Amino acid sequence: MSGGVGTTVLWRPTGPEELELVSASGWRKWPPxxxxxxxxxPVLNEDYAVRIARDWNVPASGVGYVTRFHVETEFLGRYPVRQVGGDTILELWVPAEELDEFNTHIVGEIEVVHEFR
Structure with a gap:
């Protein structure tokens, strides 16, 4: 993006219902x-997102997706990184009531990078 806005890449394991809502938004925002x-x-590394999509979403709904998106780095500073398992099991916890604001700081489109069945 022009203007020198620094971004951070995030991933999200996603099921089919949530992905349909993301698609309906024009691939620009996460649903409430x-x-x-x-x-x-959202999670901080692709491998962790793959494991969730493959090991949890597929058994739960028959398909799991891994999405990748970019968020303004400065904005993300308000959310501490949460280590919820091993060294690479890292997440950001965005309160539901802040998701609309979070969405305004997404740069570009949300893209599907993996699909598991």
Whole structure:
């Protein structure tokens, strides 16, 4: 992006219903969380996203996708990195009520980089 905005690459393991909503947005934003989903959690590395999509999304819904997207790095500073397992099991926890603002800091489109069945 022009203007010198630094971005960070994030990944998100995604099921078919969520991906359909992302597609409906023009590949520009994540849909609101459901009532039982208080946080939106993008992950910081592709391998972790692949494991979730393949090992959790496929058994749950028959297909799992890994998406990749870029967010303004300066904006992400408000969300501490959460280590939720091993050294590479890293997530950001975005409160559901902040997702609309988070979406405004996505640079470019959300893209599907892997599909598992």
């Amino acid at each position: 969380r459901l009532p039982d989903q208080p946080i939106f959690y």
